[in-house]
Amino acid sequence: MSLRDRKRARTRQALVDAAADLFERNGYDQTTVADIAAAADIGTRTFFSYFASKEELLFPESDSRVQATVDAIAARKPADGPAEVLLTALRNIGEDSNDMVSPLAGLRMRLIQTVPAVRGRALQIQLDAQREIARHLAAEFPDQLDQVSAAALTGAFVGAVQGALQVLLEDPERQANPAAMRAAVGQAADIALTPWLRHGSATRH
Amino acid sequence: MSLRDRKRARTRQALVDAAADLFERNGYDQTTVADIAAAADIGTRTFFSYFASKEELLFPESDSRVQATVDAIAARKPADGPAEVLLTALRNIGEDSNDMVSPLAGLRMRLIQTVPAVRGRALQIQLDAQREIARHLAAEFPDQLDQVSAAALTGAFVGAVQGALQVLLEDPERQANPAAMRAAVGQAADIALTPWLRHGSATRH
DNA sequence: GCGCAATTATGCACTCATTGCAGAATTGCA
DNA sequence: TGCAATTCTGCAATGAGTGCATAATTGCGC
Numbered sequence: 001m002s003l004r005d006r007k008r009a010r011t012r013q014a015l016v017d018a019a020a021d022l023f024e025r026n027g028y029d030q031t032t033v034a035d036i037a038a039a040a041d042i043g044t045r046t047f048f049s050y051f052a053s054k055e056e057l058l059f060p061e062s063d064s065r066v067q068a069t070v071d072a073i074a075a076r077k078p079a080d081g082p083a084e085v086l087l088t089a090l091r092n093i094g095e096d097s098n099d100m101v102s103p104l105a106g107l108r109m110r111l112i113q114t115v116p117a118v119r120g121r122a123l124q125i126q127l128d129a130q131r132e133i134a135r136h137l138a139a140e141f142p143d144q145l146d147q148v149s150a151a152a153l154t155g156a157f158v159g160a161v162q163g164a165l166q167v168l169l170e171d172p173e174r175q176a177n178p179a180a181m182r183a184a185v186g187q188a189a190d191i192a193l194t195p196w197l198r199h200g201s202a203t204r205h
Numbered sequence: 206m207s208l209r210d211r212k213r214a215r216t217r218q219a220l221v222d223a224a225a226d227l228f229e230r231n232g233y234d235q236t237t238v239a240d241i242a243a244a245a246d247i248g249t250r251t252f253f254s255y256f257a258s259k260e261e262l263l264f265p266e267s268d269s270r271v272q273a274t275v276d277a278i279a280a281r282k283p284a285d286g287p288a289e290v291l292l293t294a295l296r297n298i299g300e301d302s303n304d305m306v307s308p309l310a311g312l313r314m315r316l317i318q319t320v321p322a323v324r325g326r327a328l329q330i331q332l333d334a335q336r337e338i339a340r341h342l343a344a345e346f347p348d349q350l351d352q353v354s355a356a357a358l359t360g361a362f363v364g365a366v367q368g369a370l371q372v373l374l375e376d377p378e379r380q381a382n383p384a385a386m387r388a389a390v391g392q393a394a395d396i397a398l399t400p401w402l403r404h405g406s407a408t409r410h
Numbered sequence: 411g412c413g414c415a416a417t418t419a420t421g422c423a424c425t426c427a428t429t430g431c432a433g434a435a436t437t438g439c440a
Numbered sequence: 441t442g443c444a445a446t447t448c449t450g451c452a453a454t455g456a457g458t459g460c461a462t463a464a465t466t467g468c469g470c
Contacts, residue, residue, distance in 0.1 A: 002466085002467075003466070003467085004417075004418085004465085004466060004467080007418095007465095007466095008418085032454085032455060032456085033455075033456065033457085034455080042419075042420090043419060043420045043421070044420090044421090045419075045420055045421070045422090045458090046418080046419050046420065048456090048457065048458080049418075049419075052457090053456080053457075054456070054457095116325065116326075116329065117325070119325065119328075119329055119332075120321065120322070120324065120325020120326065120328065120329065121321075121325065123324075123325065123328035123329070123332070124321060124324055124325065124328070127324075127328070127371070130364075130368060130371070131371060134368065134372075147372045148369050148372050148373060148389055148393060149393070149396070150372075151368035151369055151371055151372040151393075152365040152366075152368045152369045152393035152394075152396060152397060153365075153368075153396075153397075154364075154368055155361075155363075155364035155365045155366070155367050155368020155369065155371070155393075155397075156360075156361040156362075156364045156365040156368070156397035157361075157364070158360075158364055158368075159335075159359075159360035159361050159362070159363055159364020159365065159367070159368075160357040160358070160360045160361040160364065161357075161360070162360050162364070163335060163339065163356035163357045163358075163359055163360020163361070163363075163364075164353050164356055164357045164360065166332070166335070166336060166356055166360070167339070167352045167353050167355075167356040168353065184353055188353060188354070188356075188357035188360075189357075191354070191357060191358075191401075192357060192358075192360075192361040192397070194399075196396075207437085207438075208437075208438085209436085209437060209438080209446075209447085212437095213447090237425085237426065237427085238426080238427065238428085239426085239427095247448075247449090248448060248449045248450070249449085249450090250428095250429090250448075250449055250450070250451090251447080251448050251449065253427090253428065253429075254447075254448075257428090258427080258428080259426095259427070259428095
């Protein structure tokens with residue numbers, strides 16, 4: 001990585017940090033891109049060569065969870081079916097929860113609940129992730145899943161996790177207990193994927 | 206409904222029609238709010254007293270499908286469990302497909318695929334719908350579903366339908382055959398909800 | 411070290427969505 | 441007909457995002 005790249009990465013990080021700080025202190029809408037650029041000591045125009053939009057600041061790293069899931073699909077044990085693979089991936093992700101510690105995560109979560117633009121972006125990312133996972137799943141299990149089934153399975157999986165989270169995140173009490181939350185989410189996913197578990201062949205009809 | 210209300214409704218419709226026409230002809234981004242207002246013969250400023258934003262033009266009616274689903278929940282047969290109710294609702298919705306005929310529907314679908322702001326709004330609506338349905342479901346089946354399970358079930362249901370649609374809508378060939386599409390979506394939902402069907406009590410673990 | 415080509419960073423001007431405000435135009439009802 | 445409530449509009453701003461032209465940096469070959 002050249003000096004150029006390193007400097008660019010540093011500036012990028014500075015922008016994220018400055019934004020997090022300003023959002024936290026003054027609120028998302030009250031913070032202008034100009035403010036953020038100024039805090040990171042670059043020109044306002046330059047901001048847009050680092051991030052295409054203000055929302056992007058909150059999603060600086062491509063979601064590693066998608067990659068982890070895709071990896072889990074590739075690394076499946078021969079006996080595992082599609083559902084096992086997804087559930088295994090979910091468990092692994094829960095453990096090395098590096099996303100939970102990011103200083104951005106909490107802020108991001110709060111803003112997703114309150115700022116439409118941010119929520120839109122988050123959901124867009126979710127859909128893209130779903131599509132990506134479904135694609136790999138269909139490729140890995142060509143005998144058991146056609147495109148539509150793979151998408152439905154992934155959708156049900158993500159939907160269940162997401163639905164459970166939607167409720168869990170509304171309850172501050174539960175948020176205080178990450179272990180319990182993870183357990184609840186895992187259970188939701190388990191339940192949603194049950195029909196896919198026991199049958200080696202496609203559950204047609 | 207007073208003259209005032211009728212006139213207001215007429216103007217509102219005129220805006221939707223004008224927008225649909227302009228979006229269709231020139232594209233979403235190339236059509237400014239000012240253009241739309243001018244086409245409907247009202248001031249640009251006035252536009253914002255009819256719609257809070259440009260996207261809203263594409264979602265003029267509150268989604269009747271949510272209401273239909275909620276009604277289906279209330280009208281359930283005593284023997285029906287949560288999953289049956291959802292599947293029944295899905296079938297009913299498919300039949301009186303009044304949404305499919307709206308001249309807006311096709312355009313909306315295309316724009317959801319291509320315009321981030323529109324997609325964001327659509328997804329937001331989906332999440333709200335999910336929350337609403339889960340709420341009613343939990344209330345109707347207090348013995349079988351807690352808040353989290355209801356949200357997970359609803360999420361799996363909506364996710365499966367949505368995932369299936371995501372794939373189906375990418376294929377112009379399938380779009381030409383609505384009946385087949387509906388069947389595929391129904392099957393996806395069936396599969397996703399299988400575990401909830403046969404067991405009267407909660408499928409704990 | 412020097413100089414050139416590629417890559418970045420900026421300033422400026424502009425388009426657009428969206429909002430607050432204040433005054434003009436309409437409408438409903440007494 | 442006349443007043444009060446409701447709408448409609450123009451005007452001025454704010455703030456995101458973009459195109460363009462120019463200046464500042466950096467990577468490399470000599």
